[in-house]
Each structure stands twice: as structure tokens, then as C-alpha cells.
Amino acid sequence: MAELHHLSPEAHARLATELRDLTTRGRIEIADKIEVARLLGDLSENGDYHAAKEEQGKMEGRILRLSSVLENCEIVEQASNDSVTPGVVVEIRFQGDDTTEKYLFGSIEERRDGLEIISPGSPMGQALEGGTVGDVVEYEAGAGSLSVEIVSIEV
Numbered sequence: 537m538a539e540l541h542h543l544s545p546e547a548h549a550r551l552a553t554e555l556r557d558l559t560t561r562g563r564i565e566i567a568d569k570i571e572v573a574r575l576l577g578d579l580s581e582n583g584d585y586h587a588a589k590e591e592q593g594k595m596e597g598r599i600l601r602l603s604s605v606l607e608n609c610e611i612v613e614q615a616s617n618d619s620v621t622p623g624v625v626v627e628i629r630f631q632g633d634d635t636t637e638k639y640l641f642g643s644i645e646e647r648r649d650g651l652e653i654i655s656p657g658s659p660m661g662q663a664l665e666g667g668t669v670g671d672v673v674e675y676e677a678g679a680g681s682l683s684v685e686i687v688s689i690e691v
Contacts, residue, residue, distance in 0.1 A: 538608040539657065541643045542622035548611050551645055555602040558595055566592045605645055612642075617689045620664045622646070622656060625690040628664070631672070631683035641665075660684065 543551070566588060573585035612622050620626050622642040629636045640651040641664065647653060654661045663675035664686065672685045 538604060541605050541609040541645065542612045542656065543605075543609045543643060544623050544646060545611055545613065547643070547646050548606070548609065551602055551606055555599065555606065558599050558602070562595055562599075566595060605643070617691050618668065620667045620686065620689060623691070625651065626654070626664060626686060627688040627690075629685045629687050631685070636687050 569588040570585065570592065573582055573588050576582055576584060579585050617624065620641055623646065624641050625638055626641050627636050627638045638651060639654040640646060640648055641654050641656065641661065644653055644655065654664065656662065656665050659675045659677060660682075663673040664684070667673055667686050669686055669689055672683055674681055674683045676682075
């Protein structure tokens with residue numbers, strides 16, 4: 537079963553636009569690059585051809601990823617700052633630390649400048665989801681059990 541992705545309406549629109557662009561303009565441009573490189577002669581020693589084919593492979597991989605995310609997504613209309621839900625920025629403090637860290641809680645496709653992501657599917661994300669300010673949650677990490685306090689939640 538495919539992973540369900542929680543996306544904001546803005547992220548969904550951005551990803552749909554990117555997919556449309558890659559499957560139209562992107563594929564045409566890469567086909568043109570490959571054709572021009574083929575005209576340069578022997579393909580076995582043609583760096584331009586191999587570079588264009590590599591670029592094509594990366595683009596097709598991104599197209600597959602975007603298609604999968606958009607086919608298996610749930611659009612989260614409006615996050616609230618009442619609890620940790622996809623789309624919020626959660627500030628946490630690890631037990632024993634004096635400093636706090638802020639993370640975006642949600643899909644990697646929701647990324648924002650300056651914020652790391654906590655995926656709802658990760659051990660920490662599973663422990664944080666549904667939590668409220670002041671909660672201390674515990675989860676299993678590779679080195680053992682860790683405790684995290686939810687300091688604040690921002691939309």
C-alpha cells in the first residue's frame with residue numbers, strides 16, 4: 537500500500553504545476569537535447585548525449601515521484617495550533633537540553649526555507665502527532681528511548 541501524503545492546498549497546487557511542466561515542456565526540452573547530441577556522432581564517446589540521457593532519467597524519476605505523491609495524498613485544508621498536525625511548525629526541546637528546535641511537521645514536499653522536516657511516519661513524528669503544547673512524548677530511536685517536550689505550535 538502506498539504511503540499517504542498530507543499536503544496543504546498550496547503544496548498540492550505547486551506539485552501539480554511542477555508535474556504538468558515536467559511532462560510537457562520538460563520532456564520536449566530533453567528530447568531536443570538528446571536529438572542535438574545524437575547529431576554530434578558516435579554515441580559511445582558522446583558526453584553531451586550521456587549527460588542528456590542522465591538528465592532525462594532524473595526527470596522521469598521526479599515525474600514518477602510527483603505522480604505517486606499526488607495520487608496518494610490527502611489535502612489538509614487548515615492546520616491549527618491546538619495540536620501537532622501536518623502543516624504546523626512545532627518547537628521542541630529534547631529532555632536534558634536547554635535549547636529548542638523548530639521543525640515543519642509533514643511531508644517532505646511541504647518543505648519551507650530554513651526548516652527541517654519531521655515526517656508523520658517517523659518514530660518522532662508518530663510520537664508527536666496529536667500532541668499539544670506542554671506534552672512530553674517518548675519514542676524509540678536507534679540509541680534507545682528519547683523524550684521530547686512540545687514547546688510551541690505555529691500554523
